[in-house]
Amino acid sequence: MRVKCVICDTINNLDDDLPLAKKLRNRPIHTYMCDICHDRIKDNTLARIETGNFRFYRTSPQMDKDF
Structure with missing residues (x-):
């Protein structure tokens, strides 16, 4: 199965039997x-969390304070 990355538009081939396919x-x-894009976003998110300016909007304010 041919797939295209939504960020960088590279085209990759996935095996048809994979759960992702x-x-x-x-x-x-x-x-x-x-x-590559997944790892880049993960690294940038972890770097933002370490700065302390990152807020999780899916949690309650109390959980954000504890984090």
């Missing part, structure tokens, strides 16, 4: 992100 085929709302 099945998820992308059956649920069009799910998008594919290549490993």
Whole structure:
């Protein structure tokens, strides 16, 4: 299965039997992100968390204070 990264537009091939390929085929709302972009976003997010200026908006204010 050919997939395209939503950030950098690189085209990769996935094996048709992988769970990710099945998820992308059956649920069009799910998008594919290549490993390079995924790692870059993960590193940037961890760096923002370490600065102390990062807020999780899915949690309660008490949990943010404890974090």
